[in-house]
Amino acid sequence: MTRFRHIVAIDWSGASGERHKGIAVAMAEADGGAPKLADHRWSRGEVLELLLDVPPDTLVGLDLGISLPFADCGAFFPGWDASPPDARALWSMVDRLCEGDPHLAAQGFVDHPDAAPYFRNGMVEGPHFRCDGADHGRGRFRVTEAEQARLGCRPTSNFNLVGASQVGKSSLTGMRVLHRLGGRLPVWPIDPLPRAGSVVVEIYTTIAAMAAGRSAGKAKMRSVEDTNAALAALGSPGVAGSGPLDDHSADALVTAAWLQTAADRPELWAPDAMSEEIAATEGWTFGVP
Structure with a gap:
């Protein structure tokens, strides 16, 4: 049994404007059951409010890069004297x-x-x-x-x-x-995984799709039928309905189901190639061993 009780998977968008069809939020119970989509046109500000008020012991996956490359050049912005240290x-x-x-x-x-x-x-x-x-x-x-x-x-x-x-x-x-969370919600691996409580991780929805049997080139799902096939491959019940489904919603649903099982895999919390310096500067994508 995972120490997490709740799962939230968020497909993200960097587009301009206030509300975005590219942001999708799916929720699930960590001990099983079908993921459920939060049917709402989200703003980034509303997602921030959601993160600040998640239930205790929630694993939150955000589909975005939590940092920039650092190790390859020894800095985020080599040659710029204001380049941040972490x-x-x-x-x-x-x-x-x-x-x-x-x-x-x-x-x-x-x-x-x-x-x-x-x-x-x-x-x-x-x-x-x-x-x-x-x-x-x-x-x-x-x-x-x-x-x-x-x-x-x-x-x-x-x-x-x-x-x-x-x-x-x-x-x-x-x-x-992440900056506006102000440390009130740990962000792994920038912050160590706490023994209890909620935590945010970076996710890459393609990894969840591949775990469900899809290839990287065909990771996107755009129908309820394809989404339910991926959920079944992950051992999850399907969602209601049929016909077209936007790929952002499908990504969030499948990733929430994948997190239900991946959260318990200790090797995903201790990747071989992740040093303390890399954790502090570049972060990591949960699901990459």
Whole structure:
């Protein structure tokens, strides 16, 4: 029996505006049962309120990058003297430089003259988007993303802000939320896993889909039938209904069901490649052993 009693899986969005079809929240009981979708058009601010008021002993999975690459170049922003020393300082910087952006957006950070050269934004690739001697072809990766690739996933650099698979703005907006938690909800592995209580982890919904028997290239589900097939593969009851279902909702539902079983796997809380320094700077994706 897991020490967690509740599961929350959140598919995230870094899009502009207040409310987002790309944010989906699914909830489940840790000891089993079908996950349930919170039928609501969420804002990032409302998700922050949800996180600050989760029930005791809740495992929360957020589908975003909780930090940026650090280990490859020895810094988040090599050559910038204000480059933060760890993830919490990075969250603080992002939130401070975006204080004029409404709805917890992050445009102020990617447009900042000192930060912009590290990102690929639209047609412009900043001169520091690639790290000399540690380029992965698609920009810089965290250690956990390199490990994701070894699992068969197709990770994208958090410094990439363009394309259908970009995760940069999702990650940066998420960092604003994490900063505003103010330490009231631990974020693993930036914070150690507490013996009791609730905790937030970074998730990658493709890992849950692969655990349900889908390939990385076909991880997205867009119908109730496909979602229920994935849930059944995870040993979970299905959800009611039939026909089309947006992929954000499907991702949240399947990941919530996967977390019901993955939460009890000790190796997922102690990845071989995660050192104390990597935990403090880059963080990790739960589910990558």
